[in-house]
Amino acid sequence: MQSSFPLFPQAASSIASEVDLLYFFILAVASFFAVLVSVAVVFFAIKFRRRHADEIGHDIHGSIALELIWSIIPFVLAMVMFFWGADLYFRIARPPADAMDVYVVGKQWMWKVQHPEGVREINELHVPLGRPVRITLGSEDVLHDFYIPAFRVKMDAVPGKLTTLWFTATKTGSYHVFCAEYCGTQHSGMIGQVIVMEPHDYEAWLAGGRSTGTAVQNGEKLFTQLACITCHKTDTSGRGPVLTGVFGSTVQLMDGRQVIVDENYLRESVMNPQAKIVLGYQPIMPTFQGTVSEENLLQLIAYIKTLKATTPESPEGGQ
Amino acid sequence: MNHDIKAGSYLDAPHGIASWLLTKDHKRIALLYLISITVFFIIGGIFAAGIRTELMTPEGDLFTADMYNKVFTLHGVVMIFFFLIPSIPATLGNFLVPIMCGAKDLAFPRINLLSWYLYVAGASLTIGAVALGGVDTGWTFYTPYSSMASNTNVTLAALGVFIAGFSSILTGFNFIVTIHRMRAPGLTWFRMPLFLWAHYATSLVMILGTPVVAITILLVGAERALGFAIFDPRVGGDPVLFQHLFWFYSHPAVYIMILPAMGVISELVAAVSRKQIFGYSFVAYSSLAIAIIGFLVWGHHMFVSSQSIYAGLVFSIITMIVAVPSAVKTFNWTATMYKGSITWDSPTYWVLGFMGLFLIGGLTGLFLGTMGLDVHLHDTYFVVAHFHYIMVGGGVMGFLGGVHFWWPKMTGRIYPETAGKIAAVLVFVGFNLTFFPQFVVGYLGMPRRYHAYPEEFQILNVLSTGGAAVLGAGYLLILAYLVASFFKPRNAPANPWGATGLEWDIPSPPTTFNFEHDPVVTEDAYDYVGRARKAREN
Ligand code: HEM
Ligand SMILES: [Cu+2]
Ligand SMILES: [Cu+2]
Numbered sequence: 001m002q003s004s005f006p007l008f009p010q011a012a013s014s015i016a017s018e019v020d021l022l023y024f025f026i027l028a029v030a031s032f033f034a035v036l037v038s039v040a041v042v043f044f045a046i047k048f049r050r051r052h053a054d055e056i057g058h059d060i061h062g063s064i065a066l067e068l069i070w071s072i073i074p075f076v077l078a079m080v081m082f083f084w085g086a087d088l089y090f091r092i093a094r095p096p097a098d099a100m101d102v103y104v105v106g107k108q109w110m111w112k113v114q115h116p117e118g119v120r121e122i123n124e125l126h127v128p129l130g131r132p133v134r135i136t137l138g139s140e141d142v143l144h145d146f147y148i149p150a151f152r153v154k155m156d157a158v159p160g161k162l163t164t165l166w167f168t169a170t171k172t173g174s175y176h177v178f179c180a181e182y183c184g185t186q187h188s189g190m191i192g193q194v195i196v197m198e199p200h201d202y203e204a205w206l207a208g209g210r211s212t213g214t215a216v217q218n219g220e221k222l223f224t225q226l227a228c229i230t231c232h233k234t235d236t237s238g239r240g241p242v243l244t245g246v247f248g249s250t251v252q253l254m255d256g257r258q259v260i261v262d263e264n265y266l267r268e269s270v271m272n273p274q275a276k277i278v279l280g281y282q283p284i285m286p287t288f289q290g291t292v293s294e295e296n297l298l299q300l301i302a303y304i305k306t307l308k309a310t311t312p313e314s315p316e317g318g319q
Numbered sequence: 320m321n322h323d324i325k326a327g328s329y330l331d332a333p334h335g336i337a338s339w340l341l342t343k344d345h346k347r348i349a350l351l352y353l354i355s356i357t358v359f360f361i362i363g364g365i366f367a368a369g370i371r372t373e374l375m376t377p378e379g380d381l382f383t384a385d386m387y388n389k390v391f392t393l394h395g396v397v398m399i400f401f402f403l404i405p406s407i408p409a410t411l412g413n414f415l416v417p418i419m420c421g422a423k424d425l426a427f428p429r430i431n432l433l434s435w436y437l438y439v440a441g442a443s444l445t446i447g448a449v450a451l452g453g454v455d456t457g458w459t460f461y462t463p464y465s466s467m468a469s470n471t472n473v474t475l476a477a478l479g480v481f482i483a484g485f486s487s488i489l490t491g492f493n494f495i496v497t498i499h500r501m502r503a504p505g506l507t508w509f510r511m512p513l514f515l516w517a518h519y520a521t522s523l524v525m526i527l528g529t530p531v532v533a534i535t536i537l538l539v540g541a542e543r544a545l546g547f548a549i550f551d552p553r554v555g556g557d558p559v560l561f562q563h564l565f566w567f568y569s570h571p572a573v574y575i576m577i578l579p580a581m582g583v584i585s586e587l588v589a590a591v592s593r594k595q596i597f598g599y600s601f602v603a604y605s606s607l608a609i610a611i612i613g614f615l616v617w618g619h620h621m622f623v624s625s626q627s628i629y630a631g632l633v634f635s636i637i638t639m640i641v642a643v644p645s646a647v648k649t650f651n652w653t654a655t656m657y658k659g660s661i662t663w664d665s666p667t668y669w670v671l672g673f674m675g676l677f678l679i680g681g682l683t684g685l686f687l688g689t690m691g692l693d694v695h696l697h698d699t700y701f702v703v704a705h706f707h708y709i710m711v712g713g714g715v716m717g718f719l720g721g722v723h724f725w726w727p728k729m730t731g732r733i734y735p736e737t738a739g740k741i742a743a744v745l746v747f748v749g750f751n752l753t754f755f756p757q758f759v760v761g762y763l764g765m766p767r768r769y770h771a772y773p774e775e776f777q778i779l780n781v782l783s784t785g786g787a788a789v790l791g792a793g794y795l796l797i798l799a800y801l802v803a804s805f806f807k808p809r810n811a812p813a814n815p816w817g818a819t820g821l822e823w824d825i826p827s828p829p830t831t832f833n834f835e836h837d838p839v840v841t842e843d844a845y846d847y848v849g850r851a852r853k854a855r856e857n
Contacts, residue, residue, distance in 0.1 A: 005778050009763045022692050023762070030682035033646075037653055041674050044656035048592070049663060054817070056847040057594025057659035062651075067601050070650040071643055078639035081689045086632055088691025093628050108468070142464040143558060145623065145698060149764025152695040156624050158559060159463060160552025163625045176773065180698040180766040182457050184468055185384045188769035272555055289553060 012171040012196065013151035015092055020152075022084055029077055092153060095166035099134035102127070103215060103298040106137065106144035106157040109186035111177065112295060116302070118217070119209035123192030125177065127169055128202035134166040136263060136301075138294040145181035148194055154180050160271070162263045162301075169196040219303025222296055226288065240285060241278050247305045252279040266301045327830040328731065328809075343428035344831060349413035350729070351435050352405060353722075357798070359401040359442065366394035368791065371753075371784040379771035387770040388455040389471070395458030400480050401442050403714055404572065407579035408490055408525075409438070411721045412518050414729055416494055418822045418829065419512050421503025421838040426496040434489035441483030448472035448479065457768060459569070462550035462561040466542040474543050477536045484533040487575070491525030494518050503821075505840035509603070512820055512844045513589075513596060516603040517582025520610035524571045524578070528614070532568030535561065559624055566617035574613045576710050577677075578606055580717025581648055584673050587720055588652045589845040590818035591667045592659025596845055598651040605644035612641045622693045631690055638688035645681050649674070664816065665739035669720030672747040676712025680705060683758065701761025704754045712750055719746070719797065727811035731828040732804040738796060745793030752786025819845055 011017050048057075102125065103114040113121045127133050137146055139157035146165060147154035155165035179190035197205060212218070223229055231240035246261050254277040259265055268275050270292060273285035292300070329346045339347055369390045373381040382390060413431065417424050425431050448454050454476040456465040465473050498519050502511070539561070541547040548554040550561045589596045596602060618626055618634030652674065661667065683705040687693050696702060727733055756779040765776045772780070814823040821838055822829075842849050 004775055006763060006775055007759055019692060019695055022689065023686070026686050026689065026692070030685060034678050034682055037649060037678055038675055040653050041656060041671060044653070044659070045661050045663070045667065045671060048656065048659050048661050050593075050660045054851075055593070055660040056851050057592050057661075059595070059848045060597065060658060061595050062598035062601070062654075066650075066654065067598050067647065071647055074646040075640070075643050078642055078685065079636075081685055082636050082639045085689030085691040085693075086635060089622070089631070089635075089694065090628065092691060092694055142468045143461060147698075147764070147766065149695070149699075154623055154694055154697065158552075158625050160556075160558065161625055176764065178764065178766045182388075182461065182464070182768045184455070184464060185388065187388070188379070188384070188766075188771045191773075275555065 009152075010150045010171070010173075010175065011152075012169055012173065012175055013148075013153070014168040014170055015088075016150065016152045016170075018088055018091075022081075022088060025084070026081055029081075033074075095134040095164060096132045099132035099166055100128075101302070102133055102135050103295070103302070104135050104137050104146060104157075105140060105294045105298065106146065106179065106183075106190070107140035107294075108142065108184055109179070109190040111146065111179075111190070111192050114215055114295060114298065115206065115209075116215050117206050117209075118212055118214040119206055120212065121209075123177070125192065125194045126202060126205055127194060127196055128199040129169055129172055129196050131199065132166055132168045134164060136298060137163045137165060138267075138298060140294045142183050143181045144179050144183050144190065147178045147180035148175055149178070150175035151194070156181055162267050162298075164263075169194070172196045172198060215299045215302040216306050218296075219299035219301070222292075222300050223303055226292065226300075228300075231285065239282070241281060243304055244307045246307070253277060254279050254281075263301055263305075266304055267297060270297060270300065328826070328828045329831045330731070330828050332831065341432070343424070343432055345413050345417050345425050345428065345431060346729070346829065346833075348431050348435055349410050352409040352413060352438070355435075355439065355442070356402050356406055356410065359397050360794075363394055363397040363402055364791065364794065366390050366397065367787065370394060371787040373770065374772070374780045375784050377772050377774045377777050382770070384770045385455060386453075388457075388768070389453035391768060392454050392457050393449055396445060396454070396476060396480065399458055399572075399576075399710075400483055401438075401445065403576045403710055404483075404487055405438060405490075406576075406714065406718045407583060407721060408487075408494070408518060408521055408575070409434075411583065411718070411725060412490070412494065412521075412579060415514060415725065415822060416497055416518055417501070418825070418833050419515050419820065420497060420501050421506055421821050421834065421840065422497060422501040423832045423834070425493045426501055427493050430489050431493055434486040434493070437486035437489070438483055441479045441481070441486065443479070444482065445476050445479030448476040451475065459565060460536065460539060460561075461565075462539060462542075462558045463552065463556075466539050466550050466561075474540045477540050481533050481536050481540075484529045484536075487525045488529045491522035491529075494522040495526070498522075503838045503840050509600060510840055510843050511603075513585035513599070513602055513606075514582040517578045517585070517606050520606040521575055521578045521582075523607075524575050524610050524613065528568040528571040528575075531564060532572070535564040535568070538564075559621070559626065562621055562624055563617065566620045567614070570617040570620065571610070571613045573706070573709065574609055576714045577717075578609060580673070580677075580714045580721075581606065583717045583721035583724075584652060584670060585648075586818075586820070587666050587670045587724055588655050590724070590816050590820075591664070591670055592656050592661050593817065593847045594655055594659040594845065595843070595847065596651065597654035597657075598647075599844070602648055602651050605647050608644040609641060612637060612644075616641055619688055619693070622690050623697055635688055635690045639685070642681065642685060642688065649678060649681070662816070665736055665743060666720060666724045666816065668740050668743035668747075669716055669723060672743055673713060673716040673720060675747070676708050676716055676750060680708030680710075680712050683708065695764075696761060698767055699761040700757040700765045700767055703767050704757035704761060707754045707757075712754070716746070719743075722801075724816070725822070726801065726804070727815045728822055728827045728829070730804065731809035731811050732807055733811050733815070734800050734804045738800045742793050742796045742800075745789055745796065749786050749788070749790030749793050753783050753790050754786070756780070756782045756786075819847060819850060 105112045113125050137157040139159040144157040151167045174193045174195045177192040231238045232243045271289045277283050451472050455471045548556045550556045550558050616638045619638045760779040811827040
């Protein structure tokens with residue numbers, strides 16, 4: 001997969017070469033200044049070396065013009081880096097709308113991966129070439145960080161929150177996944193592989209995988225098993241709000257605030273329901289902290305996301 | 320020992336261990352600190368040797384994983400909190416701030432002694448934590464690992480850091496009052512040596528920042544010991560809040576480590592070039608700018624932590640702005656050497672070494688402050704290399720440069736020049752060999768705090784370990800000849816480098832009250848031209 005002694009990482013995602021380009025730009029600027037100053041310093045030290053014991057330097061105090069020049073030029077260059085880097089960062093941070101969803105949960109010390117079709121894997125992540133993949137990350141215990149150097153992306157997995165990361169792989173092969181946030185004993189053993197496959201190979205791989213039901217199907221089951229359904233009905237007769245169409249909508253809270261429903265809001269609604277109470281309802285929803293694992297939670301969320309106003313009970317995905 | 324004792328030197332009177340342990344003399348306290356931080360530098364260095372030896376091979380074969388985690392944690396904790404933060408301020412600063420002000424002592428000599436005892440108390444607790452089995456959270460103590468998962472002696476170590484924090488608060492407070500109130504007649508703000516400006520800026524950071532980290536670390540202790548829910552997400556706490564609080568101090572803390580070194584280098588550049596510093600007021604103000612703006616950039620450690628991307632934008636742009644005053648300083652030092660009269664004595668070697676390493680450290684900060692690039696670089700060896708270039712390349716080189724420059728003043732002894740030059744070269748070469756490969760392996764993607772790693776990273780790691788051996792040899796050489804110099808006669812002249820500054824007008828070593836007559840300052844700092852004119856007139 002890689003030469004045995006590489007000096008530069010492989011670039012295997014759509015963003016990787018852009019990151020490298022910025023890297024080379026800054027490297028060029030930095031090298032220029034490093035060489036300029038080092039050469040000047042050594043040159044001066046030699047050229048103006050002390051010739052006799054009580055010699056002193058020239059009577060020079062400074063120059064406003066020079067101070068301005070060497071403040072403004074670095075400032076401008078730093079701003080170029082900032083804007084370039086910020087633009088790139090926004091593209092790294094915002095997944096395209098059509099990205100395919102994969103759920104990853106970090107726990108000491110492994111990565112548990114769940115594909116939308118239900119196939120699960122541990123410390124391996126199979127993805128199709130050329131399709132944007134959006135990873136929703138959770139953590140069951142402490143901080144971790146899902147890092148794929150060949151794709152130049154990483155994101156912390158934060159307990160109590162969901163975070164996201166996305167990429168489009170551009171080269172088949174297998175690449176390292178590292179945990180980049182220190183997490184205890186086996187931190188350096190919390191590594192895995194991303195395996196990028198041709199789309200048809202990926203389909204075949206999925207078909208061959210032991211699917212235990214799609215994430216959405218599992219979420220639907222949990223929704224019944226955990227008795228969510230007793231309060232959240234498809235009509236307004238339940239004690240809790242109707243969840244149909246809730247994802248992406250704006251909810252009015254009791255304390256006057258409004259929130260847009262995203263994964264983190266859904267997560268919080270289940271794990272810490274008292275944090276935000278929907279206007280017009282009683283704070284009676286029990287917390288599922290400790291009952292629902294991080295993986296189950298991701299399935300529930302996957303399910304709730306599919307509850308669209310038009311087709312309330314028809315989950316997407318599956319084969 | 321020799322017997323040609325100069326009358327009244329602070330080293331001689333009064334005699335006895337108690338006279339040292341209860342001293343209120345800032346110079347003796349400086350030496351107490353120098354000895355204690357040297358002990359911790361050696362302890363931290365032994366841990367570093369352990370890390371580098373383990374990383375010679377891809378497998379984790381020397382230590383168990385838990386042991387490795389403790390080793391790098393203690394390396395970081397000891398080096399940062401018990402060596403680098405006190406290094407220049409508590410030794411050179413303690414010794415020189417009053418003398419450069421033209422004062423007999425710091426404003427509060429007893430508080431100065433108290434600060435050393437607090438340091439020792441904090442350090443002892445942390446060493447106690449080591450003796451009881453160690454700590455494994457990393458020097459950053461990130462929650463929720465530190466507050467709920469780790470079953471090591473976090474509370475004790477945290478308490479040690481908390482207490483040591485007060486020693487730096489007291490030192491900072493003492494410096495600020497001294498610089499405000501005790502300057503000699505004629506020593507206006509803009510006649511002060513830049514060393515004082517740098518210590519003034521550092522002290523501001525110490526007293527404004529340290530309380531925050533002290534409280535944060537206490538909260539972690541409270542959460543562990545008493546079950547407070549602050550950072551624990553299971554009960555509605557926020558683990559990321561810890562990172563905000565921690566970096567709110569710890570980013571400025573990196574300036575506690577570098578600003579004093581910048582002050583030292585400003586003195587050294589002027590002295591080795593026998594020339595007025597170029598752009599004095601720009602160098603002075605840039606210290607303040609760094610200290611103040613440095614408080615607004617902490618979020619650049621959190622670009623991938625789930626911090627809001629808009630907050631990230633603000634932190635990134637301010638980070639890029641704070642790089643400018645550092646650049647300004649570097650250019651001014653360079654320009655100071657232009658048309659100077661530059662000696663090739665050993666202090667020059669440290670100046671050149673500092674410039675080379677600090678330059679690389681600062682410039683690689685630009686890569687990290689650039690958000691899109693930091694996503695890839697964060698928590699890799701690239702960051703490790705960056706901050707070692709700054710803190711060891713800049714901070715420790717500055718410290719050693721200062722120690723070499725003021726050693727004759729502090730001890731009355733001369734060290735062997737040739738050994739000094741060899742050591743500086745060894746340290747420079749060894750340092751680059753150790754840390755430069757880490758930029759490469761970091762861009763390749765090797766995460767930090769890894770006990771074992773994929774095979775393709777091995778060659779770069781072996782290079783790094785080899786470099787560490789050279790670096791270690793350089794440090795040991797310095798230790799050897801400086802200690803040996805104590806057994807030589809006290810024959811340093813008052814002004815061995817022909818430098819300007821109040822400290823060079825008094826004997827080496829100084830007498831207990833520094834000045835025989837209260838000094839009056841009539842000229843700018845680094846006024847070599849004025850001094851030469853006067854010498855000609857007389
Ligand atoms: C001159 C401009 C500088 C810039 C733009 C800069 C930027 C950065 C950034 C963005 C990071 C975070 C990297 C990451 O974790 O992903 C970082 C880390 C760090 N920097 Fe700098 N830096 C600069 C100078 C300094 C200075 C002067 C010091 C110290 C005296 C310093 C010490 C550190 C330390 C200790 C860390 C890492 C802490 C850790 O994660 O353990 N940097 N720097
Ligand atoms: Cu980890
Ligand atoms: Cu920082």
